[in-house]
Amino acid sequence: xxxxxxxxxxxxxxxxxxxxxxxxxxxxxxxxxxxxxxxxxxxxxxxxxxxxxxxxxxxxxxxxxxxxxxxxxxxxxxxxxxxxxxxxxxxxxxxxxxxxxxxxxxxxxxxxxxxxxxxxxxxxxxxxxxxxxxxxxxxxxxxxxxxxxxxxxxxxxxxxxxxxxxxxxxxxxxxxxxxxxxxxxxxxxxxxxxxxxxxxxxxxxxxxxxxxxxxxxxxxxxxxxxxxxxxxxxxxxxxxxxxxxxxxxxxxxxxxxxxxxxxxxxxxxxxxxxxxxxxxxxxxxxxxxxxxxxxxxxxxxxxxxxxxxxxxxxxxxxxxxxxxxxxxxxxxxxxxxxxxxxxxxxxxxxxxxxxxxxxxxxxxxxxxxxxxxxxxxxxxxxxxxxxxxxxxxxxxxxxxxxxxxxxxxxxxxxxxxxxxxxxxxxxxxxxxxxxxxxxxxxxxxxxxxxxxxxxxxxxxxxxxxxxxxxxxxxxxxxxxxxxxxxxxxxxxxxxxxx
Amino acid sequence: xxxxxxxxxxxxxxxxxxxxxxxxxxxxxxxxxxxxxxxxxxxxxxxxxxxxxxxxxxxxxxxxxxxxxxxxxxxxxxxxxxxxxxxxxxxxxxxxxxxxxxxxxxxxxxxxxxxxxxxxxxxxxxxxxxxxxxxxxxxxxxxxxxxxxxxxxxxxxxxxxxxxxxxxxxxxxxxxxxxxxxxxxxxxxxxxxxxxxxxxxxxxxxxxxxxxxxxxxxxxxxxxxxxxxxxxxxxxxxxxxxxxxxxxxxxxxxxxxxxxxxxxxxxxxxxxxxxxxxxxxxxxxxxxxxxxxxxxxxxxxxxxxxxxxxxxxxxx
Numbered sequence: 001x002x003x004x005x006x007x008x009x010x011x012x013x014x015x016x017x018x019x020x021x022x023x024x025x026x027x028x029x030x031x032x033x034x035x036x037x038x039x040x041x042x043x044x045x046x047x048x049x050x051x052x053x054x055x056x057x058x059x060x061x062x063x064x065x066x067x068x069x070x071x072x073x074x075x076x077x078x079x080x081x082x083x084x085x086x087x088x089x090x091x092x093x094x095x096x097x098x099x100x101x102x103x104x105x106x107x108x109x110x111x112x113x114x115x116x117x118x119x120x121x122x123x124x125x126x127x128x129x130x131x132x133x134x135x136x137x138x139x140x141x142x143x144x145x146x147x148x149x150x151x152x153x154x155x156x157x158x159x160x161x162x163x164x165x166x167x168x169x170x171x172x173x174x175x176x177x178x179x180x181x182x183x184x185x186x187x188x189x190x191x192x193x194x195x196x197x198x199x200x201x202x203x204x205x206x207x208x209x210x211x212x213x214x215x216x217x218x219x220x221x222x223x224x225x226x227x228x229x230x231x232x233x234x235x236x237x238x239x240x241x242x243x244x245x246x247x248x249x250x251x252x253x254x255x256x257x258x259x260x261x262x263x264x265x266x267x268x269x270x271x272x273x274x275x276x277x278x279x280x281x282x283x284x285x286x287x288x289x290x291x292x293x294x295x296x297x298x299x300x301x302x303x304x305x306x307x308x309x310x311x312x313x314x315x316x317x318x319x320x321x322x323x324x325x326x327x328x329x330x331x332x333x334x335x336x337x338x339x340x341x342x343x344x345x346x347x348x349x350x351x352x353x354x355x356x357x358x359x360x361x362x363x364x365x366x367x368x369x370x371x372x373x374x375x376x377x378x379x380x381x382x383x384x385x386x387x388x389x390x391x392x393x394x395x396x397x398x399x400x401x402x403x404x405x406x407x408x409x410x411x412x413x414x415x416x417x418x419x420x421x422x423x424x425x426x427x428x429x430x431x432x433x434x435x436x437x438x439x440x441x442x443x444x445x446x447x448x449x450x451x452x453x454x455x456x457x458x459x460x461x462x463x464x465x466x467x468x469x470x471x472x473x474x475x476x477x478x479x480x481x482x483x484x485x486x487x488x489x490x491x492x493x494x495x496x497x498x
Numbered sequence: 499x500x501x502x503x504x505x506x507x508x509x510x511x512x513x514x515x516x517x518x519x520x521x522x523x524x525x526x527x528x529x530x531x532x533x534x535x536x537x538x539x540x541x542x543x544x545x546x547x548x549x550x551x552x553x554x555x556x557x558x559x560x561x562x563x564x565x566x567x568x569x570x571x572x573x574x575x576x577x578x579x580x581x582x583x584x585x586x587x588x589x590x591x592x593x594x595x596x597x598x599x600x601x602x603x604x605x606x607x608x609x610x611x612x613x614x615x616x617x618x619x620x621x622x623x624x625x626x627x628x629x630x631x632x633x634x635x636x637x638x639x640x641x642x643x644x645x646x647x648x649x650x651x652x653x654x655x656x657x658x659x660x661x662x663x664x665x666x667x668x669x670x671x672x673x674x675x676x677x678x679x680x681x682x683x684x685x686x687x688x689x690x691x692x693x694x695x696x697x698x699x700x701x702x703x704x705x706x707x708x709x710x711x712x713x714x715x716x717x718x719x720x721x722x723x724x725x726x727x728x729x730x731x732x733x734x735x736x737x738x739x740x741x742x743x744x745x746x747x748x749x750x751x752x753x754x755x756x757x758x759x760x761x762x763x764x765x766x767x768x769x770x771x772x773x774x775x776x777x778x779x780x781x782x783x784x785x786x787x788x789x790x791x792x793x794x795x796x797x798x799x800x801x802x803x804x805x806x807x808x809x810x811x812x813x814x
Contacts, residue, residue, distance in 0.1 A: 029770070032773075032776060033580070034581045034582040043582070216663060217760075217770050222663075227654075228658060380535065381528075381534055383538050383539045384542075415542075
């Protein structure tokens with residue numbers, strides 16, 4: 001009796017010691033201090049919104065949608081009407097209940113032309129949201145989409161409190177009131193933003209009591225701060241910084257695949273790239289493993305075969321794209337370039353490793369008789385003057401789910417169709433995949449589209465980038481998942497004595 | 499005398515006006531503009547047109563320069579798109595932080611350096627002089643970012659006596675700031691001390707070998723009085739200009755040191771602004787720096803005029 005009492009007291013003391021800790025995360029000031037706490041703002045304050053708000057659905061361990069604020073969902077056979085059953089008893093930080101009204105408000109405002117959110121293009125598929133009852137929302141789409149839950153899994157599609165935001169669909173809502181595991185205490189994107197854990201979070205108390213988001217714009221300063229114990233975590237290390245933490249017992253290093261990619265783009269409408277044999281020949285000259293190691297280090301990448309779907313995506317097609325110099329030469333000869341080919345490649349320091357990647361490709365392509373002349377363009381004005389203006393140029397994209405990236409970059413009518421990819425069959429394939437309710441068949445359809453890009457497309461996408469993070473070994477519960485799926489509410493921090 | 503001072507003031511004003519023109523022209527010469535650098539990949543169609551209209555970029559460069567100057571004269575530096583704030587709100591906190599950092603460094607370093615310079619000059623070629631001069635050479639040749647990184651490694655990472663980077667809670671008081679500025683102040687002072695000390699030492703050596711010091715010695719004036727009454731006051735005149743130049747150097751040093759320590763001053767703001775292509779903010783900070791630079795040199799000129807009657811003659 002006595003013993004167990006003592007034991008439970010000891011556990012109570014130990015757990016309260018743990019829970020009084022503060023998790024200190026650097027804020028990279030990606031938008032230079034113009035950060036907004038509104039999740040759909042073009043300058044969303046990612047580190048804060050990740051912890052303050054919740055989504056309807058979140059990414060499960062298998063990459064497929066799993067329950068968050070919505071417990072379940074089902075579609076009509078034409079996949080045009082989606083009914084979401086909401087979790088009961090969820091409250092916002094201000095005590096308001098979370099209801100279907102909030103779902104309708106949060107989804108419809110993403111389309112606002114005034115806010116002009118980056119999510120607008122994708123979310124415009126929603127025609128209207130009907131409030132069936134307080135815990136049931138029906139989303140009616142303008143067109144069929146068998147994977148609609150994937151769209152609302154986006155890290156920016158968070159649920160806001162309609163009442164706090166005044167119900168105004170066209171205004172940014174910067175109250176910071178959400179249903180997430182942490183609530184906002186003090187908001188200062190240029191300094192330290194303070195959060196504390198939300199006592200009524202539906203999924204249990206967060207592992208640490210407080211969180212500080214500390215603005216440190218400079219990567220070297222972040223590294224020094226982690227080394228000196230002023231912060232607990234760094235999102236992304238460069239290849240050169242990994243050794244600073246790799247062999248140190250005070251820190252842990254974690255390398256996880258992401259959907260970010262850097263690549264080279266050939267305009268499929270302009271000579272000589274209007275010939276698919278030329279495009280494929282250039283892409284076949286690449287030794288992707290060697291290129292990845294040279295540019296991003298051995299733990300920095302996962303090789304890909306010129307399609308944009310990353311390794312963690314449920315729809316990724318595994319294709320074999322080994323280097324084939326003889327094959328490339330044969331294709332070039334067939335296309336009328338038996339004596340070799342000379343092209344100009346426009347690159348700039350726009351994305352991590354873009355220039356280095358171009359240099360490696362230049363060297364690898366030489367063996368097949370392809371002379372690539374690198375033209376270094378200034379990064380000022382690159383996106384306006386070079387990108388999608390020259391026939392052959394560098395690009396970089398952040399992570400997107402398969403359906404979204406394929407539609408944003410390869411649908412013939414897309415604004416960012418950088419390869420000028422104009423294929424009716426491909427567009428029809430995109431529509432067919434969206435309409436297919438059976439998962440395996442849908443996967444096969446998306447797979448065929450990726451194979452088509454490898455065979456004929458204009459993108460050279462040799463690798464998807466890993467993110468390498470470092471954190472104090474006092475932290476437990478940091479899952480090896482990419483940043484958007486990371487759940488900091490599960491992280492605990494041991495006291496400084498232990 | 500008055501006309502001399504007025505002439506100096508006029509020249510300073512002209513310099514600042516000229517610098518502002520060069521800066522504006524340099525920013526104009528960059529590819530793209532405020533809107534394309536802010537919108538990046540979204541810089542197309544109606545979004546770009548709206549931004550250009552809001553920012554008034556459809557007007558000619560001369561009109562915009564005139565607008566900017568008349569705003570700046572009235573203390574309105576425009577708006578930072580990147581930070582979504584009027585530039586006025588952004589800079590003054592940072593300005594005072596930088597002034598605190600630079601001011602403390604200068605206040606500590608200058609008297610100390612003058613004292614060391616005199617001590618070394620008076621004991622020329624003695625062990626004290628040799629070791630001080632050697633240390634000064636070392637401090638002058640090692641770049642401040644190297645010193646800063648070394649100090650961070652030893653005192654922040656190994657010993658954990660001071661923070662490695664500055665993390666200030668909102669509205670931090672001076673006392674909260676203090677532990678954060680120890681290392682940056684040490685780095686800045688080291689170079690300041692080295693430069694000023696070398697110059698003071700040289701001047702003191704000159705003065706000590708001058709005829710009037712010889713005369714005083716022959717008259718039997720005690721050595722400490724010679725140093726205090728005759729050598730040091732005369733040695734200070736050339737040293738003043740060096741002190742002014744060194745304080746002006748401090749502006750460049752502060753940018754580097756602030757960056758290494760993540761100190762929330764004008765220097766880090768300047769680097770962020772350059773990195774973000776936040777052009778109005780870059781222009782403003784560069785203007786502030788040039789005003790400080792010109793101002794410090796003006797004060798040194800005027801102080802030299804006051805100390806040295808020879809300079810007040812016409813033709814100088």
